[in-house]
Amino acid sequence: MKQNFGAIKALLDDRVEKYNRPAFIPNDPVSIPHRFSKKQDIEISGFFAAILAWGQRKTIINNCLKLMDMMDNAPHDFILQHQEQDLKRFLGFKHRTFNDTDLLYLLHFFQQYYRQHESLERAFTGQQNELTSQKERLEHFHNLVFSLEDAPQRTRKHIATPARKSACKRLNMYLRWMVRRDNCGVDFGIWQTMQPAELVCPCDVHVERVARKLGLITRPGMDWQTAEELTTHLRAFDPNDPVKYDYALFGLGIEEKF
Template sequence: MNREELKSFLDAKVKEYNRADFITNDPVSIPHEYTKKQDIEIAGLMAAVFAWGQRKTIINKSREFLTLMDHAPHEFVLTHSEKDLKSFLDFKHRTFNSVDALYFVHFFRWFYRQHESLEEAFVGSLDADAHMEARLTNFFNLFFSLPDHPERTYKHIPNPSRKSACKRINMFLRWMVRKDEAGVDFGIWKTMSPHQLICPCDLHVDRVARKLGLIRRKQTDWQTAIELTENLRKLDHNDPVKYDFALFGLGVEEKF
């Protein structure tokens, strides 16, 4: 396919998969269970962090975690007692365990006592046109700036400087920054532009993108995500990550 044919093909697939009924079976359904901005942010980040393996398991584990927060995550992180934290001691999802869970709650409490929105953790003192790599690095450094942070938790907050493709955090940012008519992505963060987003490069997206010639880099890392996104910007400069719906749908639903 030439570029025009590829754009036409993928645009059609975006319309097919970027729909409200996509929400139900996807981790994005977790933040959609909330209406308060801060609840959406916390629920969204946790669902993204848990996004390893089968979507059904990810959704169930996210709900389990948020149940421990009484389904009011923002209020919980600001007002919980030490006794309330005991319920997290048995929580586990793959390599995410109680040590990680307690640190996430600890960070949220520290952060939301000083800030209105988690968006500020990605913005900091950066310029509006700052590259997403700088924003993700800023978030990683802030998240682990508390003196008692456990190093084992590093694996749950990806960082471009650690060669990660940062699939999960890029997915979370898509939810928060991008807004679409179908109502899948929230678009509640306004400091960043959809143009700046990096396409989440998971197993399915990676496989389909390679078959379509959108990725040529052999390994899958941060530079791979950049390569994919730059090629998607040639198809839609203002909203390149909308094609995440097309590539993911082709990989999961159509086994392309």
């Protein structure tokens, strides 16, 4: 590391304290699931907020709000009860390269899934919670989502998987929301099978830049192994909750232009 361990830990701990608080919520995609209190509504709205989380944050939030309106602001009920004619409202929906074909397939998958399962957590951990590494869990989730007969090839690129060497930034962020437990009010901690210690840090361009500057990433390029390298270094600072430092790295990168 370019600086000593103690100095980096002190810097990151200070910024976690600064950014991991309710004031972070309104300008972040995490504000979308915070509009709901029902567990399944949080899961579904959070999933779409995470999957659409690329580009300007204001545009992401606006498009997610539009999507929640289309689901009558009751995503779980809509997923379970919608009829074929209810899907016409989604035609023309678009966020960057994510379009109505992708959206309609994911709504179809969720309907099939939630008719059989209470929570989306099982889609990551396996039927008997047998999957224990995040790599296995994310690969399993991707394969499960695209296990239906009519899965469009084009939609696969929107659900990342370590099998394609992806750093899986958006899904790792989603898992942070669902799994991390503290009293700060940003992350939900509504999933109990996965533990915060097992999470992998979401790596966007801001996080990556700051992490490299601090010597927390040495591997060239950004892929799954790079995300694991960063998380391994973060575990040295807090083995039980390494991904809390996502707040610090992101805040330093986007708010402070570190």
